[in-house]
Amino acid sequence: xxxxxxxxxxxxxxxxxxxxxxxxxxxxxxxxxxxxxxxxxxxxxxxxxxxxxxxxxxxxxxxxxxxxxxxxxxxxxxxxxxxxxxxxxxxxxxxxxxxxxxxxxxxxxxxxxxxxxxxxxxxxxxxxxxxxxxxxxxxxxxxxxxxxxxxxxxxxxxxxxxxxxxxxxxxxxxxxxxxxxxxxxxxxxxxxxxxxxxxxxxxxxxxxxxxxxxxxxxxxxxxxxxxxxxxxxxxxxxxxxxxxxxxxxxxxxxxxxxxxxxxxxxxxxxxxxxxxxxxxxxxxxxxxxxxxxxxxxxxxxxxxxxxxxxxxxxxxxxxxxxxxxxxxxxxxxxxxxxxxxxxxxxxxxxxxxxxxxxxxxxxxxxxxxxxxxxxxxxxxxxxxxxxxxxxxxxxxxxxxxxxxxxxxxxxxx
Ligand SMILES: [Zn+2]
Numbered sequence: 529x530x531x532x533x534x535x536x537x538x539x540x541x542x543x544x545x546x547x548x549x550x551x552x553x554x555x556x557x558x559x560x561x562x563x564x565x566x567x568x569x570x571x572x573x574x575x576x577x578x579x580x581x582x583x584x585x586x587x588x589x590x591x592x593x594x595x596x597x598x599x600x601x602x603x604x605x606x607x608x609x610x611x612x613x614x615x616x617x618x619x620x621x622x623x624x625x626x627x628x629x630x631x632x633x634x635x636x637x638x639x640x641x642x643x644x645x646x647x648x649x650x651x652x653x654x655x656x657x658x659x660x661x662x663x664x665x666x667x668x669x670x671x672x673x674x675x676x677x678x679x680x681x682x683x684x685x686x687x688x689x690x691x692x693x694x695x696x697x698x699x700x701x702x703x704x705x706x707x708x709x710x711x712x713x714x715x716x717x718x719x720x721x722x723x724x725x726x727x728x729x730x731x732x733x734x735x736x737x738x739x740x741x742x743x744x745x746x747x748x749x750x751x752x753x754x755x756x757x758x759x760x761x762x763x764x765x766x767x768x769x770x771x772x773x774x775x776x777x778x779x780x781x782x783x784x785x786x787x788x789x790x791x792x793x794x795x796x797x798x799x800x801x802x803x804x805x806x807x808x809x810x811x812x813x814x815x816x817x818x819x820x821x822x823x824x825x826x827x828x829x830x831x832x833x834x835x836x837x838x839x840x841x842x843x844x845x846x847x848x849x850x851x852x853x854x855x856x857x858x859x860x861x862x863x864x865x866x867x868x869x870x871x872x873x874x875x876x877x878x879x880x881x882x883x884x885x886x887x888x889x890x891x892x893x894x895x896x897x898x899x900x901x902x903x904x905x906x907x908x909x910x911x912x913x914x915x916x917x918x919x920x921x922x923x924x925x926x927x928x929x930x931x932x933x934x935x936x937x938x939x940x941x
Contacts, residue, residue: 529621534629537621541612542633547903548877549634551623551866551896552609553887556586556595556650560774564653566687566753573889584889589649590866590898590923592624596762608866611892623898635864635925636901642926647844648760649866649923651687657694657750659776660724660768664784665743668799669763671786679758680816680838681749682738682846686871686919692751696730699739699747699814700805707802711793714767717778722769731811738816738838744801745814755837757844757923765799816840819932821847831855832909836932837921845928851911851918858908863928864901869894872918875910877903883919 529537541549555569559582563574567587574583581600588595588606595606610626612619627634627644635645663677670676681697701710705727713722725748733752741747746767766780782790789795807813818835827833831852838846851857851874873882882894899907899922911918 529625531629534621534625537612537619538610538626538630540619541610541621541626542900544612545879545897545903546877547900548879548907549610549623549626549898549900550879550894551590551898552611552620553891553893553896554588554591554606554608555584555889556588556606557582557584557597558586559597561585561658562655564655564690564692564751564753566653566690567651568884568887570886570888576889585653587651587653589651589868589896590623590645591648591650591760592622592627592645593648593760593762608896608898610898633902634898634900645864645925646760647757647923647925649755649757649844649846651868652749652754652756654749655692655751656772657697657748659766659771659780660698660728660746660748661764661766661780662746662800663743663761664763664765664799665801668743669761669784672763672784674763674784675759675761676743677759677761677763678743678841678843679741679756680738680841680844680846681741682755682757682816682837682921683733683735683752684755684848684870684919684921685735687753687755688735691733694751695733697733697739697747697750698725698728698730699741700729700745700807700810701727702729703806703808705806707794707797710767710797710800713769714781714793714796717769717781720770720775724768729810731815736818738818740814740816740838740840742801742804742841744799745804746800755846755921757838757841757846759843765796818848821930827857828852830857831911832857834859839931843926845924845931847922847924849909849920849922851909851920853911853913853915853917856908856910858906860906861899861904861922861924861928862901862930863924864904865899865922865924867897867899867920867922869896870919870921872911872913872916874912874918875908876920877907881918
């Protein structure tokens with residue numbers, strides 16, 4: 529689309545929602561994954577992109593990141609579209625392009641200084657655990673022209689009625705594990721299962737809690753529906769040579785390692801943040817309990833509650849907002865954010881929102897928005913149901929000025 533046309537579309541979108549943009553759902557398939565069926569996507573559409581492309585087991589939110597799914601990946605796969613008049617379905621512009629064109633208007637100057645929108649948020653929905661892997665940090669990924677990746681996971685209770693077969697995640701390494709132990713596993717790559725999980729520990733995943741996983745930590749995510757925030761990058765190194773009975777190509781270990789180090793196991797093991805992996809208090813340091821925003825006794829009387837559900841990472845953060853039936857809340861955030869409605873219906877600013885029960889592939893929904901920095905300082909959220917809570921998840925890039933600095937504390941949900 530020519531630049532002036534794109535700017536016009538964006539202007540209309542900003543006007544229509546008074547600074548709040550409506551986004552279309554963004555579906556992403558993954559080869560060789562078993563979908564968990566908890567994305568509200570119609571089961572007939574789980575393979576809507578064709579069996580070769582794999583099942584749709586991810587929905588990306590407020591995404592400016594193209595999916596890296598090999599040569600068959602369409603150009604806009606993984607990217608969120610801003611919709612201007614969704615009922616017509618004709619006018620749209622990629623959020624990525626809008627930020628390129630008018631970043632200041634959308635993100636405000638603070639985030640613009642960071643070079644755009646650097647967080648990738650997704651719902652991740654698998655019926656099977658995924659192989660044990662780590663993500664390189666900025667310095668390591670920089671050697672192959674990419675950026676590093678920290679992640680955090682939150683498990684929304686509203687989307688986790690079904691836990692599937694393995695609701696546990698392997699994180700880190702047993703205290704006492706040595707680099708030689710892990711080198712030994714990598715040496716045995718072609719001898720079936722390299723038994724690397726014997727050196728790790730798994731933790732039961734609890735809906736309503738989260739985990740902070742900086743770059744360099746080994747992990748094998750379990751089967752809860754996961755709201756995942758991560759640095760917008762697709763770097764990975766898989767350390768497990770066999771998964772669910774299938775051998776893992778060694779290419780998955782070294783695809784983001786500079787070629788001169790592909791056979792250098794010392795280098796590969798040094799990519800791990802050793803201290804964090806073998807931390808004897810791993811759970812205390814990495815598990816995130818939600819934290820109240822303001823005095824919940826007071827806000828609940830006013831009709832709502834808001835929690836930090838992901839905090840403690842320098843890269844991103846997230847909140848859960850619940851507005852009680854028939855109530856209205858006005859919220860202030862001094863940062864732009866993406867949001868997704870996971871239960872109920874109502875209004876955010878002037879835009880109607882509702883959480884769908886079942887979505888056909890390619891259909892529009894009214895559950896996803898992007899709130900620009902200017903609009904974020906005063907957003908009215910109205911629950912129009914007399915019975916059901918309105919539940920909204922809000923995802924932020926780095927540097928939200930309201931982020932708490934105090935320790936975890938448990939709250940009554
Ligand atoms: Zn990961």
